[in-house]
Amino acid sequence: MTATAPPATDVATLRVVGKQVRADGVLTLDLAAPSGGRLRDWTPGSHVDLVLPNGLTRQYSLCGDRFDPATYRVGVLLEPDGRGGSAYVHHELAVGDVVGVGGPRNNFPLVPSESYLFVAGGIGITPLLPMVRQAAVLGADWRLLYGGRQRRSMAFLDELAAYGDRVLVRPQDETGLLDLAGFLGAPRAGVRVYACGPAPLLAAMEAACADWPPYTLRTERFVAVDGGAPARTTPFEVELARTGTTVTVDPGTSVLDALGRVGVEVLSSCRRGVCGNCETTVLAGRPDHRDALLDDDERAADDCMYVCVSRSRDDRLVLDL
């Protein structure tokens, strides 16, 4: 068992026991074991892999109540230009259907603090919702800035209304762009800032928090960071320490696919460096980290990599496979 990744082989079969519209284009699914038994425990910020009956796998944040051991809840935004996962959930998936559920995994944990600032953009509210509840339970000082295109597309406003003026609801068509600087105030210690939402919001948050103490801002993106061009444009070799096999990885091929071609299957899911399933131990060589999971310290350690997207800086990588 590692901190981030329970075995990905352990995909549970759960039943859709609730499907409810929460806002324009947003619904929640409630999932439960057919037996009604306990599901695996989770913490705020966790996501699950939903393995849909049409074969697609998608990651969704858990936004339900962790004190209910028998039900998971995920919020799903309909993305008309997406790859078909959300459209399937919205239009096809019905109460009573079964889905595969991998995880939960948490790459976005709520760290302890006496003071939190939460910033959500659109469907980015989903991982923050359990965090807000938890901050309230713990008696922390917290506020939430919640932006969306328009009020009727913003989910969970009814629940959030109970928190009174700790929650600032800011539909863009009413109030314009989010006033991040005004919400954050002057840089100071002792505050943790959590942000989830579209890439431009997260980029704006990083800029807005540039002068804050390190590790203040914590974000989750469901789209991997654009890491720019790979560190090298020439092939490199991957040696598999347990078998002694060596594989050449060409510029147009992922390490994951190159391994698959020689019969070494590494469990993967998102293939975008987001879900964390394909974490592989690096024994030698420096990876070209291109995932959205490792922080700077973890990257510098060069002791693991996500083989779906990360590559090599050196001529040769040795992996514990």
Next chain:
Amino acid sequence: MTATATIPTSDVDPFSHEVLEDPLAMHAALREAGPVVHLARYDVYAMARYAEVHAALVDWQGFQSAAGVGMSNFRYEEPWRPPSLLLEADPPRHDAPRRVLQKVLGPRALRRLSERWRADAEALVDEVLATRTEFDAVPVLTSAFPLRVFPDAVGLGPEGRENLLPYGDHAFNAFGPSNDLVARGAPRVAELSGWVAAQCRREALAPEGFGADIWAASDRGEITPEMAPLVVRSLLTAGVDTTVHGLSAVLYAFATHPDQWARLRSDPSLARVAFDEAVRWESPVQTFFRTATTDVRIGDAVVPEGRKILMFLAAANRDPRRWADPDAFDLSRDPSGHVGFGMGIHQCVGQHVARLEAESLLTALARRVRTIELAGPTVRHHNNTLRAWESIPVRTTPA
């Protein structure tokens, strides 16, 4: 409305010296009495069957730890030390310390240690066997090895390491009633607690090691700086005595099961299974308490909210309802699912460390020792929570 059954009562004292010397008959009696039993002597409830113990361990919502995992109920009584951020905490406060320690003690961190520990185990076994074939396995192997590798891995200084075992012994006694075992440790509590607290400070710890890793996590904000020393303390409390007694358990098991020793020697990859089977068979950690957060239904009975429930991990690990031939120490068994390390969110966070220590020592022994058998009477060490050996005299023949 569901009918509520009467809970059977027992007047047994699970913490008496007679029971601590050999608890197996009491475990069997409690299992037979029912899914939950009232222990009149302490006015607490007890569970000894696998299904109920397992269910309670994973149900942190219904069976909390923050009121203490010993007999003392922190709702009404002052703990003898600041409560553990891991063992004696519930979600959400439990989340961050657990996540940090799980990562610090995770497989990736241990991979770095495994080569060194293998070499340390080889060296220790060579030292012992160089001068004798008969020895007491407890001082020379099962306590010597953890004390040789674990404090270094944490990053402790060289002074005062002899305090680790007495501190842990008292901490585990303190989960029981305030009987003579607790009284015996009491005079040294202030001194030992002071030494342990001093070792948990950042400046007392080596720049590399589990301790430094915990402090580094606080630098990254994953835990607060106030939490860091208490997370280090968890390592020092729960990381030494338990592994010593786990190793003693597996050594005793092999010394009394020559066929199983032969089996390990022919297939040393069984070392890990052997250790987990010994943890099931002996259950070095015998018991922990939980506290009902609501009126909880156990079988047909109801335990009222706020009441303490004693979970007999050891009895669950030998419940014939779950295990075939439960009293046999058998390497062909799959011991997976035993509750010797607990289960659920509080499951032993150091279990990979313990397994690596055991694998290192057993592998080294299997290479050098052809037979191992008892060479004299063994002596138990009594502790309110731990099942332990004071002395296991063994006779070995070289491979």
